[in-house]
Amino acid sequence: MNTELNINEIFYSLQGEAREVGLPTVFVRLTGCPLRCSYCDTEYAFKGNNLLSIDVILTEIKKYNTKFVCITGGEPLAQINCHILLDRLVKE
Template sequence: MKTELNINEIFYSLQGEAREVGLPTVFVRLTGCPLRCSYCDTEYAFKGSNLLSIDDIVTEIQRYKTKLVCVTGGEPLAQINCHILLDRLVKEGCQISLETSGSIDIQGVNPAVSIVMDVKTPSSGEVGKNLYSNIKKLEIKDQLKFVIGSKSDFDWSVNILSRYPTQAGVLFSPVFEALKPVDLADWILEKQLNVRLQVQMHKLLWGDQKGK
């Protein structure tokens, strides 16, 4: 029996966020997510039926001349077979990042995978879904992301960092068109935080165009 995943889309673009920003990357977007964040920009991935075998997914990835692969969603870990895909991509020699909401236990994710994990801020409407025990499982290779929509979100995020220190890189990202990046930059400098300000480069280039 073939191992399958429900796939929303597989596309080739520039990584718009996190450590590999600007680098050509293959994105594998899995369908489905248990959360409904207020600022979600991939609602189109909540539903759909497009079952692909692991072999077919790997074949599609290999069409492109890059080893960088981003597995995203939705919430990719909501499909248990995501772990099988990650293991296979590691064996294929890919350099993998996994974008996850942090609401599902990351224990068991292949250690070669770089995890990029959200902490849901209050303005997301899903702050109650945060699994804070995940933070201590992050390593230096991983990244912890806060999507910030207001000054109160910022203050809340600073408090979370003080309560749950991490060795992962920390990203502060403004909600697109809701918070001015310069305001977030000023707050970071005022607090002298050792975090990385990130903007969504792909949206600056292509807006909300699907598949970019």
């Protein structure tokens, strides 16, 4: 089974939005989006080809000492294996 995702970047920062604002968070920015919303602020994540296995993504996330992870994009759910990553994050 192919369990890869097209990743734009993985980085550690403080959450800047929603009720978790200010909390240390690992951001996993996926590449690709079919929507092209007029208000999008992440057009640089539309294209790219950096396939990483979900195991590698999880290893990168675990390098940071935080319980908060934000999967963002692009449009994460446009990638067929995104649900596998989400499931593994909840379980691990």
